[in-house]
Amino acid sequence: MTKKFLLARKKGMTQIFREDGNVVPVTVLEVGPCTVTGIRDKSRDGYRAVQLGFIPARAKHVNKPQLVAAEKAGVKPFRVLREFRVEATDAYEIGQEITADWFEIGDIVDVIGRSKGRGFAGTIKAHGFSRGPETHGSQNVRQPGSIGQCASPSRVFKGARMPKHFGNARRTVKNLTVEGVDVERGLLLIRGGVPGAPNSLLQIQTAKTGGKK
Amino acid sequence: MDNIILELEKQHMKEDAPSFKVGDFVRVDYLIREGQKERVQPFIGQVIRKAGHGFRLTFTVRRTVQGEGVERTFPLHSPRVVNVTVQRGPNRKPRRAKLFFLRDRVGKSAQF
Numbered sequence: 001m002t003k004k005f006l007l008a009r010k011k012g013m014t015q016i017f018r019e020d021g022n023v024v025p026v027t028v029l030e031v032g033p034c035t036v037t038g039i040r041d042k043s044r045d046g047y048r049a050v051q052l053g054f055i056p057a058r059a060k061h062v063n064k065p066q067l068v069a070a071e072k073a074g075v076k077p078f079r080v081l082r083e084f085r086v087e088a089t090d091a092y093e094i095g096q097e098i099t100a101d102w103f104e105i106g107d108i109v110d111v112i113g114r115s116k117g118r119g120f121a122g123t124i125k126a127h128g129f130s131r132g133p134e135t136h137g138s139q140n141v142r143q144p145g146s147i148g149q150c151a152s153p154s155r156v157f158k159g160a161r162m163p164k165h166f167g168n169a170r171r172t173v174k175n176l177t178v179e180g181v182d183v184e185r186g187l188l189l190i191r192g193g194v195p196g197a198p199n200s201l202l203q204i205q206t207a208k209t210g211g212k213k
Numbered sequence: 214m215d216n217i218i219l220e221l222e223k224q225h226m227k228e229d230a231p232s233f234k235v236g237d238f239v240r241v242d243y244l245i246r247e248g249q250k251e252r253v254q255p256f257i258g259q260v261i262r263k264a265g266h267g268f269r270l271t272f273t274v275r276r277t278v279q280g281e282g283v284e285r286t287f288p289l290h291s292p293r294v295v296n297v298t299v300q301r302g303p304n305r306k307p308r309r310a311k312l313f314f315l316r317d318r319v320g321k322s323a324q325f
Contacts, residue, residue, distance in 0.1 A: 011217050011218060012217075012218045013218075014218050014221060014222055014268070014269075015268075015269060016225060017225065017288075017290070017291055017292055020246075021244070021291055021292050021293035023288060023291070028217060028218055028221060030217065182221070185217065185220075187217065187221070
């Protein structure tokens with residue numbers, strides 16, 4: 001099966017009832033319409049990919065290189081441009097519009113987005129450490145505790161979980177099921193949660209692993 | 214909340230959603246599947262809780278069967294909740310929104 005891919009904005013979560021009356025938690029995504037703004041070719045670029053533009057923009061909001069590229073390709077400028085690797089580029093042509101109806105109910109997809117930023121977070125928030133006692137004279141409420149041994153090895157092992165900048169990172173949620181497609185409004189309903197805050201940008205593509213379809 | 218989501222929920226909501234209050238004695242007609250056949254199974258009892266609002270509203274019905282308390286929670290807008298009819302109101306006007314205290318009561322005092 002050919003890979004399907006689209007750009008989307010997260011709208012939020014709700015629930016729907018399936019035919020059999022079971023409740024399914026879904027994330028509502030505003031998907032596309034996306035325009036094919038470029039095609040990357042094996043012979044010329046060294047790899048095969050399709051570039052999609054999402055959210056039309058006025059010329060003054062687009063940087064010059066992207067603006068000129070759009071002009072050359074004969075497409076409108078877009079706020080967001082993303083490339084998707086494909087096996088073959090024959091099926092795509094520049095200017096082609098892709099909408100939510102590409103996806104069907106039952107498709108298994110991966111959703112890529114940027115997780116909500118939490119700033120510099122402690123070990124409790126970032127790694128799920130437990131906290132120390134809050135009373136009985138304890139000063140050890142949200143401290144990380146021991147980070148290693150003593151004279152041997154007399155160093156801290158690499159990768160020890162410590163406070164860090166948490167969130168605001170690219171995250172992929174794999175193997176989510178498409179539960180609904182609203183062609184009219186360009187919405188996809190996807191079972192489960194996806195990264196990021198409402199209105200954040202997401203990439204949806206056919207699942208790399210898992211899904212039978 | 215986003216308008217798109219509200220719109221979407223409205224689309225799936227029952228337009229003539231039955232109205233009842235906490236404390237009402239209701240009959241819930243619930244569609245169950247037995248093998249291939251579907252039939253409506255009524256569940257009769259007192260509403261002790263309403264939770265959520267709009268499309269996501271759920272309610273809990275409590276009844277006593279052979280001395281054992283039984284509670285079931287239904288999503289109001291589920292296609293399997295065919296109908297909810299109010300049989301009668303509470304004996305006294307409830308002064309709270311959740312009637313959980315009925316769980317601790319047995320016999321006559323459990324009637325509210």
